[in-house]
Amino acid sequence: MDTLEILGKHLAVDKDGNLVNRSDWNEEIARAIAAQEGIGELTDRHWAVIRAMQKAFDRDGDAPSIRRLTNESGVDVKTLYQLFPKGPAKKAAKIAGLPKPKGCI
């Protein structure tokens, strides 16, 4: 099992580098992952997307695709790319402590 060092802790991550245990996740960890991903400071809009993503995952058992994420979060695709450049669904899932969306098959 791979691990990722965040804030002095070694946390288990999967082959995509996403957290394995949701219990390892908290807002402080999210900010640290965002920094590692080059996102910078997380604004209210970032948090709205992250929360929508977690809510959808808890309901569906899968992190939503970009298309579904726009429906869930009310944030349009263009803005999602501004908030989470280079693959909003992938990036937001990683920061939200979720596995990569299975939409990529």
Next chain:
Amino acid sequence: MRKLVILGGGTAGTMMLNKLSRVLNEDRWQITVIDDSETHLYQPGFLFIPFGIYGQKDVVKPRREYFPAHANVVISGIDRIDADHKRVILEDKSAVDYDYLIVATGAKIRPDQTEGLLDDEWGKSKFDFYTLEGAQRLHRFFESWHGGRLVLNMTEMPIKCPVAPLEFLFLADSYFTERGIRDKVELRLATPLSGAFTKPKATEILGGLLQHKNINVTPDFGIARVDNERKTIVSYDDVEVPYDVLVSIPTNMGDECIARSGLGDELNYVPTDKETLVSEAHDDIFVIGDAGNLPSSKAGSVAHFQSEILFKNFLDRIDGRPAHARFDGHANCFIESGFGKALLIDFNYGVEPLPGKFPLPGIGPFSLLHETRMNHYGKLAFRWIYWNVLIRGVELPIDSKMSMAGKVAA
């Protein structure tokens, strides 16, 4: 009479029709298949048409030739499924009642979903090869093309046959080399994925092949629109990729009748239990092939493996037993790599494609994740197997469950 209705007479629907009509007693069962056309298309063959390897006769057959004689065949568009009243409404508003329904309505390309894609230049400088007409138009275009920038763009996942875009580029490399103009053709893949494929080990190996064949990659490219005046595709984060010819894999969506029925997700795919293949909303509706939302590849081999699971679970259901068979996401795909060679991948929900030998461990004759001539012959033989064995619902000597035998773990 108990009534089974199968929506769609393509790969998945035809397989289920043939398998079930052999075991359901004709005196007690009426089996109806509904499709909007008389023509069965061999979709895996479309890939070869732009390069003149296959023509129309290789991929088109009369649908009814592959249906059992006693099947009730209805050629009509479908307005919607009325699941509450267990009936299918046809486009002329007549109704077909069912006790059980198998949805095999597939997936289609939707170029209308991307801004600027479907305009006057569609079929002139912008093409698809996921339809017979599109593949033929591209073949005519290539015959008189002297070179330039060819960009292949996948708009969004999931798509049917996720390896087809790579195969297209490998075959293009081979085709333009043989025509003596490879040095005048720039090949580029603009993909929403972070690399060549969706799974890590295969991405590493296929990415290496792309590089080796001098095919450029623009990863993480989420297309926002086509700028037709500047012949440029533009991403949501303003990355621009100019082209002379754009080969698009447009957004794939389930049939519109699924949306009209209120049975689909945001891409018109039917939410389906990924192991039992039963609709999540209605336990008398089964879903097979590209029509469902399973996290498995949308491909003929996958529909074939699903057909064995669905066959067992359907018989359980009509005899009042709980569905016992479980689909594991098994997919098995040849990947044409050009110059008469191909690779093979074999994987499921949990196990990514790995190197090794298939189907016999250590022997093959096929090699997993490795380019060989034998794999290419396997790919070409598959067309014969498709028409003569697969869609006729005859057993193939490959287990529907993936096996780790012969694979080298990562």
